[in-house]
Amino acid sequence: MLFKEFKLQLFLQPASVAIVACFVVGYLGLVQLRRWQHYHRVHAKYQKKYEDGELTPDEAQKVMELSATYDMPVVVYIGVVVGAIQVYCIPSISKLLVSTKQLGNIENVGRRYADMEILIDTFLYCPLSGFRDISQRVDKDPPAEDPRANISIARVNFLHSRYKIANDDYLWTLYCSIIGPIDSVNLYGWRNLSPMERDSRFIVWAEVARRMGIKDLPASLDDLIAWANAYEEERIVPSKANYIVTKNTIDDAVVSIPRILGLRSLVEGVFICLLGDRIRGAMMLPAQPWYIHAFVKLVMFITTFSQRWLLLPRSQPDYPTIHVNIPQQSFSKRAHTTASRFKPWYKPESTGFQNVIDRLHVKMGFTETVPSKQYKSEGYRLEELGPVQFEKLGQEDVFKDAERIQGCPIPSYYWHRE
Structure with a gap:
């Protein structure tokens, strides 16, 4: 004492x-x-090119990484999820997804999102040019250093070719993919996006859209927003298909949350609050009580304040689902995701202490089971991703399309599949 x-x-x-x-x-x-170091470094490097209208898609990817992988990855990811759900406000889109049973059947939702996140993150964060430094491309027709972005785009093209999708629905999806993270950062980020960061999202996604063959692309982000505002006034209406797809998405997102003390219901309510009233109404979801809205605002305020004033910034990028910076020879091997999901798709089978952790996660209900062959613990290849019935289809077509859109061959070692 x-x-x-x-x-x-x-x-x-x-x-x-x-x-x-x-x-x-x-x-x-x-x-x-240190909080602003990454911001000032990126803007010092690319601001002049942006102002001169000379920012390339590869450079825009680097600008986009600033908020998405360094400064505010969680807030940006919230925007990605909200943007993905916003896509389903259009009944023609949600009805197609219900009919394919990919999002209309809860059993398929987990893998659908695992595949979709891998494909999207691959073409967002791996170089669209196929070269880590395009200025070092000296040969006239060299093989791509990193073909993953264009293989993922080509795989999306193949999967989309199996269905009849209207061009306006593509444009709406493009808009939601861009505006979701922007709105999320404006609402919950510790800082706003700069004009260069906002436009970089458009530059990257517009280039992806061109490689997907989407027509009538607006010339700028402001033009796309104006088009979307007019489009949603005409096309956003409540429908049962909207509800089914969104409910399955939310159920998949919260399945690992325990029901004890109403915790899962609380998280579902938070999820719905994050959607906003316009989207919530189109999805036929119930309005949430004031105290859940207040809880969301309090949590986001504490998070924003802590990040802005109390926490050191990340020194390394935090990519959501994939390993970006890996040796070239690893591209021929099956890859494993970095994301954690209730169903452990594409997670490697573990040993030693990690296996103890994995089994503890199962006991606590965070995951359904430990990684296993059932959930492809051997890993994934980009040209195989998608619904089970298409897994072995179109792989050679995907490679040819990837070479076409990147304008150079895929390196020979990638064709040697492991």
Whole structure:
């Protein structure tokens, strides 16, 4: 007891208080010094090219990574999810998804989203040119250094070719994919996106859209927003298909949350609050009570304040689902996702301490089971992703289409499949 009192008195001595205060002030100063480092570095490198209208899609990808993988990956991911659900506000889209049973059947939803996230993250974060540094491309027709972005686009093209999809529905999906993260950052981010960051999202997605053969692309983000505002006034209406697809999506997202003390219901309510009233109404989802809205605002405020003033920034990019910076020879091997899902699609079978952790996650209900062959623990190849019935179809066509849209061959080692 006396020893504890002595320690307390020692701590309260002016010198001790001064040391603690200096440490706290120094740490907070370091946070502010480093918080904007990535932002200033990226803008110093690309702002002039952006102002001159010369920003390339590859450079726009690097700008986009600033908010998505360094500064605000969680907030951007919330926007990605909300944007994906916003797509389903259009009955022609949701009815197609219900008819294919990919999102209309809860049993297929987990793999559908696992595949979709991998394909999208691959063409967003791997170089669209096929080269990690396009300025080093000296030969006239060299093989791509990194063909993954264009293989993923080609695979999406193949999967889409199996269905009849209206061009306006493609444009609406493009709009939601761009605007979801932008709106999320504006609402919940510790800073706003700069004009260059906003337009970089459009530059990247517009280039992807061209490679997908989408027609009548607006010339700018503002033009796309104007088109979407007019389109949604005419086409967004409540429908049962909207509800089915969205409900299955939410159920898949919260399946690992325990029901004890109403925790899962709370998380479902938070999810619905994040959608906003316009989307919620189109999905025929119930309005949430005021205290859930207040809870969401409080949590996001605490998160934003902590990140802005109290936490050091990331020193390495946090990619959502894929390993981006890997050796070229690894492209021929099956890849594993970095994302954690209730059904552990494409996660490697573990050993040792990691296996203990995986089994603990199962016991706690965070995952359905440990990684296994049932969920393709051997990994994935981009040209095989998609519904089970298409897994072995179109692979050679995908490679040819990838070579066409990237304008150069796929390296020979990629064709050697492991």
